[in-house]
Amino acid sequence: MNELLLRSLTPSVLGILVRRGADFAAAEDAVQDALVEAIRVWPDDPPRDPKGWLVTVAWRRFLDQARADTARRNREDRIDEEPPPGPGPAVDDTLQLYFLCAHPSLTPSSAVALTLRAVGGLTTRQIAEAYLVPEATMAQRISRAKRTVSGVRFDQPGDVATVLRVLYLVFNEGYSGDVDLAAEAIRLTRELAARIDHPEVAGLLALMLLHHARLEARTAPDGSLVPLAEQDRGRWDTALIAEGVEVLQAALARDRLGEFQAQAAIAALHADAQAADETDWVQIVEWYDELALLTDSPVVRLNRAVAVGEADGPRAGLAALAKLDDTLPRYTAVAAYLHERDGDPVTAARLYVEAAQKATNIAEVGHLTRQAARLNARRSE
Known part of the structure; x- marks a missing residue:
């Protein structure tokens, strides 16, 4: 069973059902049912057209539910005739699903959960395990989120910045359950980068790749944290670093600097140093200055104080720190x-x-x- 194939097909199958007239919440439930059925059936009887198979099964599940719900009789009259099997129109709805799942009316946690399920194709159980919450709790969160966005027009323009923040939240979550959320966030961001030509999308992808490259060196054998300066740089993934730097350079060349590009530039400078004492802290401080202008974030200024302490000495770092709120995390x-x-x-x-x-x-x-x-x-x- 190719789980990655299933997850990659989920957005387009969901988009087809919505375009056929299904509301988002019901369509998403039907797609999840089809995914479960695929996991059961495909190992012994793989379809020649996986996407068409999922569309057909999901649409039938949706119709079954619509017919069973007397409150939807009027809607049933409109959709009762089943379209012919097949993948449906060759329309890529993945981008609109990103925007829908990152709708500003949703809380960050709800937007993340809905994105992982509707765009990522993860089950409620997988998402619950990744976030260390009971499955019933996650099911309620996803259900509320789906109800919230069900009335939103599918072709309504979305906000790229909101989508990127949701993906960044996914990336920053812990690694637990049977889904590596950081790897999943990278997969989703790669898909988004393939569908939208935006330097900040590339900046976020570069940032994720550069951070993920240090994964194996971040913890000791006993599970304890290893600070960046003490990490074994020989364990860093040089292929991910090279890709991240290449993606970043292409984004920066477009001269439309954003916060994720600036963060990625800082990560690239850390990755470029062969040893901790070779880190170009002066240039890192300059990038933090750029980042502070873009975001005016107190967390950025806190990190800048550390960089100043490395570039100009600890007294200078303490002076920069003294200007900040001491209640900051x-x-x-x-x-x-x-x-x-x-x-x-x-x-x-x-x-x-x-x-x-x-x-x-x-x-x-x-x-x-x-x-x-x-x-x-x-x-x-």
Whole structure:
């Protein structure tokens, strides 16, 4: 069974049903039923036309449900005659599905879940496992999202920036269950890049590739976090890095800079350094300045303070940090790091403990706690 083929066909099959008159929520349910049936039937009886098979089965499931629902009698009269089997019109609806699933009326979590199901072709169980929530909870979230967008016109123009933010949220989620969400986000972003010529789509794809290239080096054998400066760069995926840099260079050449291109440029500079002490921190600070102009994000300014501390020394980094709100996530962790670099292990150890108490990620809590323990152990020697 080629699960990747099924998932790649999902958007076009869903789009065909919607164009035939099915509302989005009912069409999506019917497509999911067809995918389940394909998983059951195809291993022993593979179809010659997988897409046409899915369209036919999904449409029949939709009609069965429409006929069973007395409240939809008027609608049933209009759609009762089944179209002939086959793939339907050669129209690529994938892009519109991206826009529909990233509709501004949805919460970020709902938009992510709906995108993974309707565009990504994942089951509710797979999405629930990836997000570490009960399947029933995820089912309710997806159902609410589908009801929200059911009245939206399918040909309504969408917002590329919203779609990209949803895909970035997918990428930044953890790796759990039987679906690697980062890999899935890269797959979806590749599909989007093939359908829309936009430098920020390319920028996001480059950013994902450059970050994903470091995956194997990010954790130690015991599962603990390995900071970027301490990672074994020999374990980085050079093919992904080369692809990410190539995609980024083509995007930057169009001279329409956006935040994802700027983030990818920073990631590329990290990837370009053969060792941590060879990192071009001065240029990274310049890119953070560009990024701050584009987003005015306090998180960007927090990361910039770290870069300033590397480029101009820890005192300069602490001065940049002092201008920011100390309630920002990771503020205390950054302060601890810069104080340690400045030769103040006592303050650094205390701040590492505070940062660990504020952290919400288990791996991050463990990392910060170990940093505090390391400094306290040195003091007692």
